[in-house]
Amino acid sequence: MLDLGIDIDVWPWIWLGLAVVFALVELTFIGGTFVLLPFAISSFAAAVLAFYDVAVEIQWTTFVVGGAALLFVMLRWVRGFLSDSELPSGAGADRLVGTTGIVTVAIEMGDSGRRGRVAVGGEVWGALSSRDATLPVGTRVRIASMVGTRVIVEPINSEGTETPE
Secondary structure (H helix, E strand, O other), rough: OOOOOOOOOHHHHHHHHHHHHHHHHHHHOOOOOOOOHHHHHHHHHHHHHHOOOHHHHHHHHHHHHHHHHHHHHHHHHHHHHHHHHOOOOHHHHHHHHOEEEEEEOOOOOOOOOOOEEEEOOEEEEEEEEOOOOEOOOOOOEEEEEEEOEEEEEEEEEEOOOOOOO
């Protein structure tokens, strides 16, 4: 029998305390990593066993093996979740380059007032024309590049090709 010099009636409280400490550390310091959460759960399970006077060896086995098994399962789940939620290529606003949009506020030649707007994927962006041409409302455009928070657009015709200059 495992004898650590601890009274058998104290083990349930040790396991509960350990479960609370692991859960609090997981939530406050390393939140969302799922490293200590499995061991908090297995500590709680060991506490339940201790309240029913199950042998200390079985409590420890539940804590160590159960925590390791839960950690393995959670890491596989998190890895699968992360691979399913890949971000689109490009970072930030650069993901818009190559997509098409519609002019919602006319883009004037030179656009010194920077009033031109384009709707792209449910978002409205400030826009400048890549050519010295006025683009009226409703014109289909392709995003050529980004400059700061503005998209640089090129007009496209109804067949989906660029309009010649």
